[in-house]
Amino acid sequence: MLINSTIGSSYELKNVTLQARVKTVSMCINKGQCWHLLGPNGAGKSSLLLLLSGIETPTHGVLTLGDIPLAEHSLAQLATIRCFLHQQQQSEFDIPLFQLLHFYTNSTHIPRKIEEHLHIASLLHKPLSTLSGGQQQRFHIARNLCQIWSAIVKGEGLILLDEPISHLDVKYQCAILSLLQHVCEMGNTVIMTSHDLNLSRQYASHIGLLKEQQLVFQGLTNEVMRLDNLQTIFDHSFVQIVNEHNTQKYIVSAPNQSI
Ligand SMILES: Nc1ncnc2c1ncn2[C@@H]1O[C@H](COP(=O)(O)OP(=O)(O)OP(=O)(O)O)[C@@H](O)[C@H]1O
Numbered sequence: 001m002l003i004n005s006t007i008g009s010s011y012e013l014k015n016v017t018l019q020a021r022v023k024t025v026s027m028c029i030n031k032g033q034c035w036h037l038l039g040p041n042g043a044g045k046s047s048l049l050l051l052l053s054g055i056e057t058p059t060h061g062v063l064t065l066g067d068i069p070l071a072e073h074s075l076a077q078l079a080t081i082r083c084f085l086h087q088q089q090q091s092e093f094d095i096p097l098f099q100l101l102h103f104y105t106n107s108t109h110i111p112r113k114i115e116e117h118l119h120i121a122s123l124l125h126k127p128l129s130t131l132s133g134g135q136q137q138r139f140h141i142a143r144n145l146c147q148i149w150s151a152i153v154k155g156e157g158l159i160l161l162d163e164p165i166s167h168l169d170v171k172y173q174c175a176i177l178s179l180l181q182h183v184c185e186m187g188n189t190v191i192m193t194s195h196d197l198n199l200s201r202q203y204a205s206h207i208g209l210l211k212e213q214q215l216v217f218q219g220l221t222n223e224v225m226r227l228d229n230l231q232t233i234f235d236h237s238f239v240q241i242v243n244e245h246n247t248q249k250y251i252v253s254a255p256n257q258s259i
Pocket residue numbers: 020021039040041042043044045046047048213
């Protein structure tokens with residue numbers, strides 16, 4: 001039984017490679033951190049998340065969770081502390097959400113904190129296919145968090161989310177990101193992908209910038225989210241705008257400038 005050894009643990013990756021999808025990534029992800037992985041399409045963000053989830057196994061290098069190779073933790077054991085939202089969620093069962101929730105979590109209870117942020121309860125009687133894209137996304141995020149909620153309340157959860165804020169309107173984007181920030185403050189670890197530079201800058205404690213299947217820049221958000229780093233990663237020019245109170249900076253595209 002290895003699961004107890006993951007509690008209070010970190011991921012460590014040493015020269016981890018996944019075929020041609022992720023090239024020699026080395027990084028350490030500690031408990032309580034909120035990582036956002038950013039980069040162009042095809043940069044390797046989803047593939048890196050699949051490695052961290054244990055669904056994919058490195059072709060080279062060492063990936064440990066709590067000082068033990070991730071592959072030595074059984075997927076069944078991991079499922080009690082680690083959730084993983086795939087980028088494109090599909091369900092073969094077009095049944096009411098409360099039945100789907102029960103299928104995935106063995107319960108139809110939605111913890112108060114999740115309901116406060118994601119407002120799922122009023123949708124539970126509806127089949128998934130009758131919901132909008134954003135409503136479906138809220139349900140999938142909620143059921144992933146419900147799956148490991150008993151670990152989350154103890155600050156022992158590992159929450160992996162591939163583009164969780166896609167399809168969401170700005171209110172729910174901020175709602176889910178502030179919920180994730182809150183669970184990190186409880187000691188849980190979040191690793192997610194995104195394409196929204198400004199929201200990542202606002203909500204991530206740590207950033208990984210990927211390009212051509214390599215993790216090129218990583219570290220504290222303020223240190224990594226620099227215009228020169230972003231220009232290198234995206235082959236695109238950006239400018240920074242400071243609001244009138246000089247409290248918030250926004251990164252915006254500068255399409256007329258070539259680099
Ligand atoms: N199942 C797979 N088998 C082989 N190659 C794959 C597979 N999935 C992705 N790839 C390739 O691996 C590379 C990284 O893809 P990945 O999906 O990780 O990128 P991403 O950064 O998440 O992109 P996006 O922003 O478009 O979601 C791409 O070149 C892609 O074509």
